[in-house]
Amino acid sequence: MPVARLRNVVLDCPDPLELARFYAAVGGGTPQEEDPDWVVLHVPDGPRLTFQRAPGLTPPEWPRADRNAQQFHLDFDAGSTWEEVDAAEERVLALGARVLDREDFEKKDFRVYADPAGHPFCLCRIDHG
Incomplete structure (x- = not known):
């Protein structure tokens, strides 16, 4: 319990x-x-x-662990295709997010962003199959 x-x-x-x-x-x-x-x-x-x-508030600096480590982040299921993730990325950027990490995202199945206050979050490609 x-x-x-x-x-x-x-x-x-x-x-x-x-x-x-x-x-x-x-x-x-x-x-x-x-x-x-x-x-x-x-x-x-x-x-x-x-x-x-x-x-x-001093937001974390991605991906530096030696200065204001991220502490936590939120993951969002953005769809099962890269086209869906691309569309979600376009929308979060229009809302005020900024890209932190898109390197090797095809291998990692996620992209990392900062929200308007600087907190990291991810848009994830989830295989529903």
Whole structure:
């Protein structure tokens, strides 16, 4: 029997509502602003993401482990073909993400991006076969 049930994945960021809107556009759901420093996003069929104001946040530097290691990242299933991943990439870039790593992505089946606050996340090609 587990000790406790996971309630939230919390991301520190300078602007909680802005980052919650970004992830709502990527993974679905509607941000609920509980107060200006705390916003909740219920991702359909996913975890509850919460965004907490952290004015002095220094984002990690990908892929450097010696300076603000990534600490965690989110993986998103972007489809089973590279065409689907390409389309998802185009959309996240238009939302304000930036590419961190596309090197050898065909071998790795994922691409790494930074969200608008600098947190790394991946768009993954998942073989559903």
